[in-house]
Amino acid sequence: MEHISSPSAESQLQSQSQSHQNPETSAERLTNPPHQRLDFSKPVVRFAPSPTGYLHIGGARTALFNWLFAKHHGGKFLLRIEDTDRERSTDVAINAIFESLQWLELKWDEEPVFQFARATRHAEIAQNLVKEGKAYYCYCSPEELEQMRSDAMAHGLPPRYNRYWRDRDPSCAPAGVAPVIRFKAPLAGKTTILDLVQGEVELSNTQLDDMILLRADGTPTYMLSVVVDDYDMHITHIIRGDDHLTNAFRQHHLYEACGWETPRFAHIPLIHGPDGAKLSKRHGALGAEQYKEMGFLPEAMRNYLLRLGWAHGNDEIISTEQAIEWFDLSAIGRSPARFDTMKLINLNGHYIRASDNNRLLEEIRPRITKTLSEAVPDQLGGGGQAERGLALVLRGMDSLKERAKTLEELAKSAIFYVLAPTYSASDNIHATPEESIKNLDFCIQIIDGLHDCGQISQNSIETAVRGFCKDNGLKIGDFLYPVRVALTGKKISPSLFEVIEILGLKEVVARLHNYKNFLSCA
RNA sequence: GUUCCCAUCGUCUAGCGGUUAGGACAUCGCCCUUUCAAGGCGGCAACACGGGUUCGAUUCCCGUUGGGAACGCCA
Numbered sequence A: 001m002e003h004i005s006s007p008s009a010e011s012q013l014q015s016q017s018q019s020h021q022n023p024e025t026s027a028e029r030l031t032n033p034p035h036q037r038l039d040f041s042k043p044v045v046r047f048a049p050s051p052t053g054y055l056h057i058g059g060a061r062t063a064l065f066n067w068l069f070a071k072h073h074g075g076k077f078l079l080r081i082e083d084t085d086r087e088r089s090t091d092v093a094i095n096a097i098f099e100s101l102q103w104l105e106l107k108w109d110e111e112p113v114f115q116f117a118r119a120t121r122h123a124e125i126a127q128n129l130v131k132e133g134k135a136y137y138c139y140c141s142p143e144e145l146e147q148m149r150s151d152a153m154a155h156g157l158p159p160r161y162n163r164y165w166r167d168r169d170p171s172c173a174p175a176g177v178a179p180v181i182r183f184k185a186p187l188a189g190k191t192t193i194l195d196l197v198q199g200e201v202e203l204s205n206t207q208l209d210d211m212i213l214l215r216a217d218g219t220p221t222y223m224l225s226v227v228v229d230d231y232d233m234h235i236t237h238i239i240r241g242d243d244h245l246t247n248a249f250r251q252h253h254l255y256e257a258c259g260w261e262t263p264r265f266a267h268i269p270l271i272h273g274p275d276g277a278k279l280s281k282r283h284g285a286l287g288a289e290q291y292k293e294m295g296f297l298p299e300a301m302r303n304y305l306l307r308l309g310w311a312h313g314n315d316e317i318i319s320t321e322q323a324i325e326w327f328d329l330s331a332i333g334r335s336p337a338r339f340d341t342m343k344l345i346n347l348n349g350h351y352i353r354a355s356d357n358n359r360l361l362e363e364i365r366p367r368i369t370k371t372l373s374e375a376v377p378d379q380l381g382g383g384g385q386a387e388r389g390l391a392l393v394l395r396g397m398d399s400l401k402e403r404a405k406t407l408e409e410l411a412k413s414a415i416f417y418v419l420a421p422t423y424s425a426s427d428n429i430h431a432t433p434e435e436s437i438k439n440l441d442f443c444i445q446i447i448d449g450l451h452d453c454g455q456i457s458q459n460s461i462e463t464a465v466r467g468f469c470k471d472n473g474l475k476i477g478d479f480l481y482p483v484r485v486a487l488t489g490k491k492i493s494p495s496l497f498e499v500i501e502i503l504g505l506k507e508v509v510a511r512l513h514n515y516k517n518f519l520s521c522a
Numbered sequence B: 001g002u003u004c005c006c007a008u009c010g011u012c013u014a015g016c017g018g019u020u021a022g023g024a025c026a027u028c029g030c031c032c033u034u035u036c037a038a039g040g041c042g043g044c045a046a047c048a049c050g051g052g053u054u055c056g057a058u059u060c061c062c063g064u065u066g067g068g069a070a071c072g073c074c075a
Helices: A007-019 A057-073 A091-103 A115-131 A142-154 A222-232 A242-258 A288-294 A298-307 A320-326 A341-354 A357-375 A382-401 A407-417 A433-453 A458-472 A476-488 A496-503 A505-521
Strands: A044-047 A076-081 A135-138 A180-183 A190-195 A199-204 A212-214 A237-241 A264-268
Touching (some): A044 A057, A044 A237, A057 A076, A057 A264, A057 A288, A057 A320, A076 A091, A091 A288, A115 A180, A115 A212, A115 A222, A115 A242, A180 A242, A190 A264, A212 A222, A222 A242, A237 A242, A242 A264, A288 A298, A298 A320, A298 A341, A357 A382, A357 A407, A382 A407, A382 A496, A407 A496, A433 A476, A458 A476, A458 A496, A476 A505, A496 A505
Parallel strands (some): A044 A076, A237 A264
Antiparallel strands (some): A135 A180, A180 A212, A190 A199
8 A cells, every 4th residue: 555655665764864863953852763663561651731721630640541551661751742733832831731740749751842842853754755655735725624524524424625635736736825734544444453441443444534744834733743753752652542542543554654663552531520521621620730729639639540440459549659560551441430529539538647747737838827827917926826836736637637638628627726716606506605605614614723733634634524524414515515616716626625735725715715705795 | 424432339440151249439327426527337329221142141242222532724
């Protein structure tokens, strides 16, 4: 077939690609020499997002799978920014991708490749293909193409270019029209791809059209750029979203036309929203950095994403080390999975509980200092207050982290150690103000008693309170209810005995009085 | 419209011809308990449908239905 190059064409092309590596082209930045054969035992994979928006959850999983695959096999994980769409690519998006990957702790090897910087290299390949008769100039206007597509649809055919210029003499070209370069896709036969996830997938070549390689303005399209870059980067395994499956057939023919070995493909199923439809903003399809903001831990995110479409028996909690050891493409399912926030939250709670207290403190420090500065914006020496409070948070962390599902929750639940609570009338729902005030007075008495004895441990506080309640026939829960609100400003908190010990008797008594005053005025 | 892919509890999944169809999240109940969590115990809950193949199909094949994806001078 015409599109399959002869060995001589192959070596010719490769020597050309070598000779074109002058300092002007970014191909030079890829120091790898042209290669004859791919070494699949030493995988080189890449994550290749287009910087047109944040890194969404599906992209994050693709990156994770690539990373795990590389780590498992001791290969390389490269990053390539596919910024050939100059209209939509932004620096903001590029930074978002970097930051998200860094947050997820998916470190890439080598310098990231920026695809657009390699445009001249891509264009050269397209020109070579024309010279070799494997590609051709097409002068059709967008309007004509649109017409062709609707015509094809009307005849029950796939909407495609009708190859008008494929075998036409270039001398027929209309004047003043800048042509595109189109690839001569095979007209008959079928192509089979052995996908590492999807298995053997067969597609009739009649389904393929003559894709555009080079735009009228001379810039390369995605289809050309990926193939050339993957070749130049020595990519052995292309692990990407299922939506690229049909592209694999097109790209395979391009590889063959160039005389290059086709890498292995692994197309992983897409992630869907809770309703089964494509994940969209409507479902809260957020960027990875937004999950960071909400207070998810990267290891929780990795664990969750890993289990979406991949399983290792009944294992649910899987450390990254374990994931690297176990990960294999063959265990990836072929059906799309729905994104389940509840499971992510549950996993996050697990990883928070398992986290080191000092680490958690650092994670919530910015959230707490922000809240503090908002509450007391012009307070001098606020830094001191923050540090003292943070020290208390650390002491209470064991109990705090047991209750938090996210870092945001953790920070909110810890804030009372740093900042005296403000009260609202709705907090006092279970008792009349009089009853609450009575209890607060009792509590102050108990604390005073403890203070006199110098006994302020959690245990001694508990003993004293329990004794008091027993002697007075009070239910401890009822008794403590207003105390909890007084001390924490919340109806939910860690054990009050612990809170009292950590807060210190002086601060406790002050807060009890504050709340008493508040109730009296109400 | 054409092509490709998919189909086990509500969700993520285990299963790879013979299982009381397992686990996790969610949910419900009980225990623990100063609140809330965490933890423990238990409950509810699935092989989409129809044909084959087979002694035997959740498992293999075909079809139906239902989802999804692709079909750009986007990537």
